[in-house]
Amino acid sequence: MYQSFIGLEIHIHLLTKTKAFCGCTSEFGAPPNTHICPVCLGYPGVLPAANEEAMRMSYMVAKILHCTLSPKCYFDRKNYFYPDMTKNYQISQFHDPVGRDGYFDIEVEGEHKRVRIHDVHLEEDAGKMIHSGKTSLCDYNRAGTSLLEIVTEPDLVTGKDAEAFIREFRRMVRHLGVCDGNMEEGSLRCDANVSINLQGQGLGTKTEVKNLNSARFVRKALEYEIKRQKRVLTKGEKVIQETRLWDGDNNVTAGMRTKEKAHDYRYFPEPDMPPFCPDDAFMAAVDERMVELPLAKKQRYLNDLKLSLDAAEFLVEDSKFCDLFEAALALESSEPKLVANWLCGDVQGQLKRADVSLEESHISAGRLNELVGLVESGKLLRGKAKEVIELIINDDKDPAVIVKEQGFEQVLDESQIDDWVKQAIDGNPQAVEQIQAGNKKTLSFLVGQVMRFSKGKADPKKATEKLEQALGL
Amino acid sequence: MTLLQGWKGVLSDDRTKENYKQYVTGWEEKIHSLLEFDIDRNAESAAAGPLAGVPFAVKDNIAVKNFNLTCGSKILETLNSPYTATAVERLQAAGARVVGKTNLDEFGMGSSTDNSALAQTNNPWNLNAVAGGSSGGSAAAVAAGLVPFALGSDTGGSVRQPASFCGCLGLKPTYGSVSRFGLVAYASSLEVIGVLAKEVDVMEAVYDIIAGRDEKDQSSVARPEVAPHTEIKKVGVLRQIAELSPAIEAAYQAAIEQVKSLGLEVVEIDIPALDYVVPAYYTIATAEASANLARYTGIRYGHRTADDSSMEQMVAASRNEGFGDEVKLRILLGTYVLRSGFQDQYYIRAQKIRTAIRNGFDEAFQAVDVMLTPVFPTQSFLRGEGELTPFQQKLADKFTAAANLAGIPALTYPTGVAGGLPTAMQLLAPDFAEHRMFELVRRLTDEQGNIAPVGYDEGWRK
Amino acid sequence: MNVNELKTTAQLAMLDIPDPEKLAQAFTEMLENFSKMMEVDVEGLEPTTHALAQGNRLRNDTPRGTDESDALLARAPARKDRFFKIPNVL
Numbered sequence A: 001m002y003q004s005f006i007g008l009e010i011h012i013h014l015l016t017k018t019k020a021f022c023g024c025t026s027e028f029g030a031p032p033n034t035h036i037c038p039v040c041l042g043y044p045g046v047l048p049a050a051n052e053e054a055m056r057m058s059y060m061v062a063k064i065l066h067c068t069l070s071p072k073c074y075f076d077r078k079n080y081f082y083p084d085m086t087k088n089y090q091i092s093q094f095h096d097p098v099g100r101d102g103y104f105d106i107e108v109e110g111e112h113k114r115v116r117i118h119d120v121h122l123e124e125d126a127g128k129m130i131h132s133g134k135t136s137l138c139d140y141n142r143a144g145t146s147l148l149e150i151v152t153e154p155d156l157v158t159g160k161d162a163e164a165f166i167r168e169f170r171r172m173v174r175h176l177g178v179c180d181g182n183m184e185e186g187s188l189r190c191d192a193n194v195s196i197n198l199q200g201q202g203l204g205t206k207t208e209v210k211n212l213n214s215a216r217f218v219r220k221a222l223e224y225e226i227k228r229q230k231r232v233l234t235k236g237e238k239v240i241q242e243t244r245l246w247d248g249d250n251n252v253t254a255g256m257r258t259k260e261k262a263h264d265y266r267y268f269p270e271p272d273m274p275p276f277c278p279d280d281a282f283m284a285a286v287d288e289r290m291v292e293l294p295l296a297k298k299q300r301y302l303n304d305l306k307l308s309l310d311a312a313e314f315l316v317e318d319s320k321f322c323d324l325f326e327a328a329l330a331l332e333s334s335e336p337k338l339v340a341n342w343l344c345g346d347v348q349g350q351l352k353r354a355d356v357s358l359e360e361s362h363i364s365a366g367r368l369n370e371l372v373g374l375v376e377s378g379k380l381l382r383g384k385a386k387e388v389i390e391l392i393i394n395d396d397k398d399p400a401v402i403v404k405e406q407g408f409e410q411v412l413d414e415s416q417i418d419d420w421v422k423q424a425i426d427g428n429p430q431a432v433e434q435i436q437a438g439n440k441k442t443l444s445f446l447v448g449q450v451m452r453f454s455k456g457k458a459d460p461k462k463a464t465e466k467l468e469q470a471l472g473l
Numbered sequence B: 001m002t003l004l005q006g007w008k009g010v011l012s013d014d015r016t017k018e019n020y021k022q023y024v025t026g027w028e029e030k031i032h033s034l035l036e037f038d039i040d041r042n043a044e045s046a047a048a049g050p051l052a053g054v055p056f057a058v059k060d061n062i063a064v065k066n067f068n069l070t071c072g073s074k075i076l077e078t079l080n081s082p083y084t085a086t087a088v089e090r091l092q093a094a095g096a097r098v099v100g101k102t103n104l105d106e107f108g109m110g111s112s113t114d115n116s117a118l119a120q121t122n123n124p125w126n127l128n129a130v131a132g133g134s135s136g137g138s139a140a141a142v143a144a145g146l147v148p149f150a151l152g153s154d155t156g157g158s159v160r161q162p163a164s165f166c167g168c169l170g171l172k173p174t175y176g177s178v179s180r181f182g183l184v185a186y187a188s189s190l191e192v193i194g195v196l197a198k199e200v201d202v203m204e205a206v207y208d209i210i211a212g213r214d215e216k217d218q219s220s221v222a223r224p225e226v227a228p229h230t231e232i233k234k235v236g237v238l239r240q241i242a243e244l245s246p247a248i249e250a251a252y253q254a255a256i257e258q259v260k261s262l263g264l265e266v267v268e269i270d271i272p273a274l275d276y277v278v279p280a281y282y283t284i285a286t287a288e289a290s291a292n293l294a295r296y297t298g299i300r301y302g303h304r305t306a307d308d309s310s311m312e313q314m315v316a317a318s319r320n321e322g323f324g325d326e327v328k329l330r331i332l333l334g335t336y337v338l339r340s341g342f343q344d345q346y347y348i349r350a351q352k353i354r355t356a357i358r359n360g361f362d363e364a365f366q367a368v369d370v371m372l373t374p375v376f377p378t379q380s381f382l383r384g385e386g387e388l389t390p391f392q393q394k395l396a397d398k399f400t401a402a403a404n405l406a407g408i409p410a411l412t413y414p415t416g417v418a419g420g421l422p423t424a425m426q427l428l429a430p431d432f433a434e435h436r437m438f439e440l441v442r443r444l445t446d447e448q449g450n451i452a453p454v455g456y457d458e459g460w461r462k
Numbered sequence C: 001m002n003v004n005e006l007k008t009t010a011q012l013a014m015l016d017i018p019d020p021e022k023l024a025q026a027f028t029e030m031l032e033n034f035s036k037m038m039e040v041d042v043e044g045l046e047p048t049t050h051a052l053a054q055g056n057r058l059r060n061d062t063p064r065g066t067d068e069s070d071a072l073l074a075r076a077p078a079r080k081d082r083f084f085k086i087p088n089v090l
C-alpha cells in the first residue's frame, strides 16, 4: 500500500502600503510600470531599505504559527537570472529566517490534524510578464512587493488535507490582517510538493505542482498527482523529480518542459541591510496585534457560546463579522445565539443585497444590539426589521430613530386592532362564509387584510387570535 | 587661511568661468581625467553654504542626476542618471557644484584606470604613467588642480592608491560612515565613498559634510556624538614589510623617522592574518560583485545587443559586449567561490579570515593610536616596460585592502617626489577616528610645501 | 581549473566566454592565490557578514510622493507602450 506526503509552499502578499525595500506603493491594478522607482527597478547604485511593517507582519505570522522566532534574522541574496527579477537576485531569507519549526492545526472532516511548519521567511516578489508572439512584456509594478513564504513539512496526506490547510490558513491571515487572501489575484499563492512511497519507506521522489490558484485546485491537482504517481510506480517505473503545472481545463498536471540548465542559487548574506534583532518594543507591537486563531474561535463559539455550526462557520469565515459579534456581546449581555443569528441572517442578507461590505456599512455593535432589543421587546415587528437594517446600512441612523421616523412601531393598542378585525370581517362576507364552511386557509387572507389596514404595524399573531375569536373558531 | 579661497568665485562670472574652462581644457587634452565636464549643468543646485560656488568632480560610478553614470563601462555608456547619490546631495546642499564625472577602471575593478572602456587617463606628473585606480580620474583631476576636491570610491584601495600615484590626499572613511546610496555597487560590504583633495582642511570639511547616517542606506552608521580623542602618542608600524620598491622603501623609512622627530613613539605591530588580505579581499569582493553586476542585462537600461534571437542569447550577448575582460574575470571568480560545494572553502573562509583581520586591528589599536604603512609597494608605473601585470597589481593591494576588510578608516598623504613621481604613505585608525588622522597629517605635512606637477595652478585663479 | 567548470560557472553568470582557455589561466592564477587561505586556522571564528552593524534599521511604511516612472521607462532599450520589451521567454 502506498503512503503519500504533501508539503506546501505558500506565498502571501503582505498588506503593507509600500513595497518591501522601497517607497513605491504596493497597490494592485495600476497601469503597467507606474509603481516603479530606481530601487525596485534595480538601477545601478541604489540600495534596499527594509520595511518595518513588513517585518512586523512577518513576525506576527511566525508567532501565530508557533515558530521559534529568530532573535537575529537577516536577508540573503538568492541568485538566478530571470527577466521578471530586476537585480537578477532575489532578496530573501535563507540562513536565518524570521521563524522556524512551528505548527498549524487544521480540521479535516471533523478530525484535527497538526501540520509542522518548516520556516517562515520574508522576501520580495518578482514582476509580471505577458507573452505574445515573439516578445514578452515586463511590468514591474509587483516587483519588490513584500512576500512572506511559509513552508510546511510534508505532513499532509491527501488533497483534502491540503485544501483544508489552505482554507484555514487563508482565514488565519485574514483574521490577522496581514493578507487579503485572494488566490485568484495571486495575493495568496500555493505550490505543492508531493511524493508517494510504500508504507514505512519514508518520502519518495517528489514532484512540485504549480499554478494552483484556488483551494479546490490544490485538492484536485494533488489527488490527480497522487494517482498518477501510483500508476507510474505500479508499472515499475520511476517518478521523475520535476515541476508540473496544473491544467484546470483538463484536470491534469503536466510536466514543464525545462531546458537543461545548471541551477545553483549561491545564497549569501545581503550586505546592504544589517541583521534585524527584534527588541521588546517591537515584540510588544507584534503581541498587540495577535489574534485568536479562527479554528480556536470556532471551537469556542460552538462549545462556550453554543452557536450552531452554520453560524460559527459563517462568522469565522470573516474576521469583520467576528469582531462585530464579539463587540456586540461585550457591550450588552445579549443572548449570543440571537445576535449571531441576526448577523448571519438578515444583516448578512441585506449587506449582500445592497452590495456593501460590513466595514463600509453603518452597522455597529451598538446598533446591532439595539435592533435585537427592539424586536425582542416587541417594539419593532420582525417583518420590518429587514427594512430597518437596509436603512442603517445606507443612512447612518440608529434603529430606534429609523423605527420612529418610518412609523415602524408595532401597534399595541388593542381597540385599534379590534376595529381593523371588524372592518376585515365586515368587508369580506364571502371569505367569512368560506372559513365558517371549514376552509381555514382563508383565514390568512383576513389576517392579510388586517395587516394592510395597519400598514404592517399590527402583530400578525395578535390579529390571527382576534379574528379567530371574532369568528368563534 | 580661509577654506577654499580662490575657488568660491570661480563659477560666479563669465570671465572667471572662461579662465576656468581654459585651464581645465588645457589639462584635459593631456590627462583625460573627466568623462564629462559641464560647469553649467545643475547650476541651480548651488545654494548658499560653506562650499557655496565651489566646483567638484565625482567618480563616474556615483550617481548625479542629469550626468551620465557610465562606471567606465560600455554596458552603461549611454545611461543618464535619474537620481543623485546622498553624498553628492549633501555637498550640493552645502553649496558645492558638480562640474564633471571622472574616469575609472570599469566598475572600480583595477589599479590603473587603464581598465576603463571609455578613456585613458594619464598621470599629470608623467603622461606615460598611469593615474592609478580605480579612482584614477578623480586623483588626476585633483592633482592637476582642476577641482579642489573630488569624490571617489574605495573598495580595496581605489581612492588611496591613485591619490598616492598622483600626489594628493586620499581618504577612505570608516565603513558606513558615508552613505553608499548612489554608489554603484562593486563589493557592497567593503566599499565606501571617499574624498580626494590637495589640502587636509578641505578633505576634513568635505568629510564632515558627507558623513552621517542616511535612511536610504541601512548599512550606514551614525558617527559617535563624541569623536574619539585626537591626541596621538603612539604610532604603530608593521613588523614585516617586504617587497617595497626602493623609492617606497626609502619614503617609508623617512616617514618613520619623521614620526619619531615629532616626538611620537613608534611601536612595532604584528598582525599575522594580514598575510591573507589579498585572497580574502578578492574572494569577498568578487563574490559580491557577481551578484551586484547581475542586473546589467540590457532589459531595463544600458547596452543591449542587436541579437534578439532568444532571451538567453540577448542577455548573454549584451553582457559579453558590454563588459571588459577584467570585469568578466571577476564575475566568474565570484560566481565560482559562491557555488555550492565551493562556498565553504572560499567565501565562508574568507569571511572568517576577515574576522581575524578585524580582531588583529582591534588588538593593535589597544596599543597604538594610529598605524603607519605604505600605500602600494611601488610608485605609479609607466605603461609598457616595468608595468605590473594585472595579477601583480592585485597582490599589491595588501596594504590598502586590509582597511576595507576591517572597515576602519585610512588616509594616504604625499610624502615627496622621487624620479619625477610622487611617493606616499598611509595612516590607519580605529572606527570613526578620521579626525585623528587629519590631525597627524597636518603635522606630518606642515613643512612639506606644495607637491604638485608642472603646470599646476599657473595662477589662473586670481 | 577545468574548462568545463569554467563553462558551467559562465552559464550561471550569464556570460558567454568566447575563449575559455585564455581566461582559464588568469582564473587559475587567482584560485591558487585563494587556496592560500586554507593555511589559516579559522576554528572558532565567526564569519563577518556585515562590517559595522549598528543596531536595527527599518524604514517606515510610508509611500514616497514622486512618480519617476516615465523617466525610467524612457531609459528602456526596448519598450512597447508602458512595458519593457524582451524576446519571448517561453
Ligand SMILES: [Mg+2]
Pocket (backbone or CB within 6 Å): A092, A123, A149
Ligand atoms: Mg521563495
Ligand SMILES: [Zn+2]
Pocket (backbone or CB within 6 Å): A019, A022, A023, A024, A035, A036, A037, A038, A039, A040, A041, A144
Ligand atoms: Zn520602487
